[in-house]
Amino acid sequence: MAHRILVVDDDADVRDMVCRALTASGDEAIPAAGGRQAVEQALNPLNTNPTKEIACPRR
Template sequence: MTVVLVADDDADIRDLVAFKLEQAGLEVITAEDGQQAVEQARAHRPTLAVLDVSMPALSGIDVCRMLRADPATAGMLIIMLTARVQEQDVEGGFSAGADDYVTKPFSPRELISRIQALLTRTRA
């Protein structure tokens, strides 16, 4: 079973993403901040992580960098959720090692299809 980590400090968005992922038949684990996200990722080794960029403790970009730096989690798929459209944020995300990014506000439908596309592409 494919495990997806959803890390966002906003519980409503966490629930929304989790609901859609579970509906798509994926197992979801959640984290409320960056620190938790890193711990969860190390503990459960999810296939994919959805990381909000602006989180307390550690930002999504920091988490992404740490996961990429750790050989145990380096191969994880990572999608960034960003509330900013500035290019430097997007570039920051990619340079930290994100596979894709989705800007807020986003359509849940679109997010799920992007996640599924990424999973399918990797499996193939």
């Protein structure tokens, strides 16, 4: 079963790499470059699955 996964990272190379890996494993990756885009994607009615933060650096 494919999952729709929101990938949030401000580093475009990391974001693209994770999205490619998820897509290759059969999942759908939804990229977001930062918090604002992530919230917009999370509020999109097409993206109704809960999300899980895997890692986020503290500043």
